[in-house]
Amino acid sequence: MSKVYLVYGLIVIGLMGTAQYRGWRLLPVTEGRTVPKSVRDNPGSYRPVYGGFWHFGGGK
């Protein structure tokens, strides 16, 4: 039991070290879309996938 746990713990720490080194995240950002270079000339033509912002009204 405790040997299995020791191996399990070492695997967890190994994954932790790898994740830290590679910069992994549990929640990925939107990625992968290929954007043409023309976006540099006309930034307004780019259509992001995210929606509008929540318009916070402010105040206590």
Added chain:
Amino acid sequence: MPDGQGRPRVTVRSVNCPNCGAATAVRTFGHAVNVVCQSCRSILDAKEAGVTILQQYKDAVPSEPLIPLGTRGTVPGRQPPFEVVGFQVRQIMVDQVAYQWREYLLFNPYHGFRYLTEYGGHWNVVSTLRSLPDGDHLPGDSGTRTYHGRDYRHFQTATATTIFVLGEFPWQVRVGDQATVVDYVAPPQMLSAEVTADKEVTWSLGDYAMGTDIWAGLSLPGRPPEAVGVFADQPSPYQGVTGRMWRQAALLMALAAIVWLAHLATARQKPEFSQALVYNPQSVQDASLVTPVFELDGRASTVRVETATNLNNQWMGVGYALINDETGQTFEFTQELSYYYGVEDGESWSEGSTANSVTLPSVPPGRYFLRIEPEGERTGKPVSYSVKVIRDVPTSLWFVGALILVVLPPVVTSIRASAFEHRRWQESDSGAGESSSD
């Protein structure tokens, strides 16, 4: 009659029951005080030359022993072979509920008597003590008793009644006999005292045994009954495991901390790009823009994008796209910022923040630019803001996650060990007290 080496010769004689006439074998020679007729269950006085009937109980419910009388073999922890010569069922009443257990009397002509007890599929091999535990020869009904340097904790005190007997016994036995039994436990052993009405005390020590070992030693057919619940002296399967796991957990957490600190120490946190910008929400022109191209070097690693503003009782949202200038690969993310403050009822307050950041995972090296699209209240004041890109920033998220995953198994094991002990002690009249499984 002794054999050539002076030891008593093993013989079997029989007695005829005066009640039914059936012949019953007597295996314990001069040791037998009472013999129970295996045919009519009459209890006979075997010490008398002419066998007399001591007790008849026609209404008794027969109880067949799981181990037949006459079975020979070894029992765990007791090397010489023994023969099963007697069997009795005893009962205690707790809260109007009857609990019965079975006792098998074992005999070896050179080693005397031993006992096998069985309750709910749990077995104990029991020997009568030749020396008393420390302290008073009478048992108490609480606390602990020490025997050969080992502490036994009080488990139960009850009045046991004999409700069925079979075979032969080296003591006067009757159905209806009562004795006070006091059990102390130190798994896998049980120290028991039995006190008769005339204050005669017999101490014994039981060793917990697996039913499968009993069956193997006595060459019994089939399988032993399944053990039900947790018995008083049943060894915990977590005995020593939880402590060892916690010690290993401490080592693993220390190792994780070293790996994490090394990660913190080696993260470059290199600023790759920064730019100051102004966003005017009232402008009718498209506010989106792109930054100059900048280099993200090294291996694939994290990138943090920080946004700092001079927001003043207003909000702002910034849509970002980090675009690889060569491949077009894009990472999209947004940041929402708001900062409000004021005074209400003479008390100043504020909420939100003028700065925010997002960390992107595993961004490959290459040449990148940012496409930025700010958004805000149409009637809001112009906002000055800055964007900063930092390469290879450390994160503590994985360290925290690893600590949780490392600690989880010993926590679960400790809970299960505690539950096991709770189940053991909830059967005790000393209460469901805590007892370490280590």
